[in-house]
Amino acid sequence: MRVVGLRRGRALGLPSAPGVGLRLSTGGRRRRAAGRRLRGLAVVGLLALTAAGCTAPAPEPTLHLRTDGPGTAAPTATAAAPAPAFPPGPALADATGTPTDVLTGLTTPWSIAFLPGGSFLVTLRDPAQVLLVTGEGAAALTGPGAEDLAATTLAQGEGGLLGVAVSPDVATDRLVLLYRTTASGNEVVRARLEDDLTLGALEPVLTGIPAESNHNGGRIAFGPDGNLYVGTGDAGEPDAAQDPTSLAGKILRVTADGDPAPGNPDPGSPVWSLGHRNVQGLAWHPDGRLLASEFGQNTFDELNVVEPGGNYGWPVVEGRADDPDGDFVDPVTTWSTDVASPSGIATTDDGVHLAALRGERLWSIGFLGDGFADAGDSLEGVLGRLRDVVRGPDGALWLLTQNTDGRGEPRAGDDRVVRVLP
Helix, strand or coil: CCCECCCCCCCCCCCCCCCCCCCCCCCCCCCHHHHHHHHCCCCCCCCCCCCCCCCCCCCCCEECCCCCCCCCECCCCCCCCCCCCCCECCECCCCCCCCEEEEECCCCEEEEEECCCECEEEEECCCCEEEEEECCEEEECCCHHHHHHHHHCCCCCCCCEEEEEECCCHHHHCEEEEEEEECCEEEEEEEEECCCCCECCCEEEEEEECCCCCCCCCCEEECCCCCEEEECECCCCHHHHHCCCCCCCEEEEECCCCCECCCCCCCCCCEEEECCCEEEEEEECCCCCEEEEECCCCCEEEEEEECCCCECCCCCCCCCCCCCCCCCCCCCEEEECCCCCEEEEEECCCEEEEEECCCCEEEEEEEECCEEEEEEEECCCCCCCEEEEEECCCCCEEEEECCCCCCCCCCCCCCEEEEECC
């Protein structure tokens, strides 16, 4: 394995927060055999310290299963997994156009990724936990990888345990990849989800990504080409976004082992594109083009079509440069920051959907051949701040709220995983 680090990020120099034990509710009807398996997972909740050094209580995650019959797990198109298979996902009623809770009582959820069979993983930013959600409930992963995450992840401001992705070959290699903040910078690590559903030892994949209390990026996703794409932020140093030797303010493209992927603009560098302020979402158009959402500063948030080697302007330009012969690639769409602050994004056959934090809504943009329709929004104010949106194996959009991060107004049951038809 090769660890790439072009320039080390400035150490945060912050103490790690000690954890407090917490038992999470599995919710729903328990089958005895599966219940014994989940109880084998020691459920540990780590709570971030408040500024005064006191701990705050956390809610108990509750899974909302269908109540009108045994139901079936969400379908999956993934090839059959080897024995022992991943546990089945929750039995849910059919998704509709009305948002429906799947999981409630979460603390600062950040990213979601599905496993074969319909179970899924959720990262919790501040507690530095990974939840495994099956048909029987939600349990925090244990094992050496989970212990390392809790001990060495730094949660301050926008940093902590952020993106999660599973290997394209997860049915056989069982690898989970995570983006997190540490004392020496942001990094991507991987670990094996063992047969007993514990998290194996962490292995570094990509290190040396600058970190700060904000602008940490954090989204990771495997592309159709099988390579790993990593969205980073400028870590509070805008000029770093234009520096090709820094990993800040970039979209990076690496192999599963962390080497610069074949076909990168600079064969020896993981940099795929530059000039980004804070990349928050990665998804692919049906024609294979990479789409990325990005936080602006005070004026414009962006949706970009990402070209290899493309320069997206920050900090020279925020929004459109409107200079077709210039050095910068213009975004497809821009929003004022008060209605967007787009985070995770997901694509369907018909369009792209963006989860808005400050805007507290879901933005949707239809595909028109090679172009894009005007943006429309839905769910304004219904769920509060939206951190992530993922297209589930059932075809529905799965949303993560983030109202417990100190910037939102938590409601009863927050934070939550919610399911809705696009």
